[in-house]
Amino acid sequence: MKLLEEKIKKDGRVINDNVLKVDSFLNHQIDPQLMNEIGKEFASSFAAEGITKIVTIESSGIAPAVMAGLYMNVPVIFARKRKSITLTDDLLTASVHSFTKNETNELAIAGKYLNENDKVLIIDDFLANGEAALALVKMVKQANASVAGIGIVIEKSFQPGAHKLKEQGLRVESLARIASLSNGEVTFITEKME
Ligand code: 5GP
Numbered sequence: 001m002k003l004l005e006e007k008i009k010k011d012g013r014v015i016n017d018n019v020l021k022v023d024s025f026l027n028h029q030i031d032p033q034l035m036n037e038i039g040k041e042f043a044s045s046f047a048a049e050g051i052t053k054i055v056t057i058e059s060s061g062i063a064p065a066v067m068a069g070l071y072m073n074v075p076v077i078f079a080r081k082r083k084s085i086t087l088t089d090d091l092l093t094a095s096v097h098s099f100t101k102n103e104t105n106e107l108a109i110a111g112k113y114l115n116e117n118d119k120v121l122i123i124d125d126f127l128a129n130g131e132a133a134l135a136l137v138k139m140v141k142q143a144n145a146s147v148a149g150i151g152i153v154i155e156k157s158f159q160p161g162a163h164k165l166k167e168q169g170l171r172v173e174s175l176a177r178i179a180s181l182s183n184g185e186v187t188f189i190t191e192k193m194e
Pocket of ligand 1 (some may be wrong): 018019020021022027032053060095098099100124125127128129130132133156161
């Protein structure tokens with residue numbers, strides 16, 4: 001997605017060879033116009049899949065997921081990271097380790113929001129090692145719902161996540177695919193490289 005790549009080039013900050021900071025438009029301050037375009041793009045990519053629900057993780061997945069939900073006209077569920085006192089019975093759960101924050105979180109979704117008839121689109125902000133996406137897949141499966149695909153805003157293609165998910169037969173659509181963050185520079189995957 002050209003608009004997103006331009007935004008990453010202009011406003012993204014390469015922290016090191018593995019981490020990209022996009023706090024000015026996705027992870028802290030949010031650019032609603034860009035989120036709108038992202039939502040439209042996900043909706044058109046997955047239009048043929050008969051999606052009934054979108055599942056994401058708080059907090060950075062919520063903005064792109066809500067915009068996709070608006071265009072697809074389906075509800076958006078975000079997995080909560082901490083146990084909530086209002087989130088009690090019939091939970092779908094998984095734990096996820098974040099390499100960027102070096103912490104493990106327990107994720108939970110109330111079982112009543114997903115059922116065996118649901119076709120779920122999973123959306124997240126970044127795909128790195130695939131831990132977060134796989135935890136969401138696990139929770140969707142606990143509900144006996146099916147995963148129709150995974151929509152990622154920024155895929156770091158030099159890390160193993162995309163490969164791991166595709167290996168499981170999952171359809172992954174990433175709007176920006178980064179080949180490398182070496183030398184403080186963002187290099188995207190071009191069609192020529194594939
Ligand atoms: P994974 O579970 O695929 O290893 O990592 C996905 C999660 O880690 C994303 O939800 C995102 O919050 C975080 N993450 C991974 N890599 C990056 C990165 O380069 N920059 C930012 N801002 N977050 C990242």
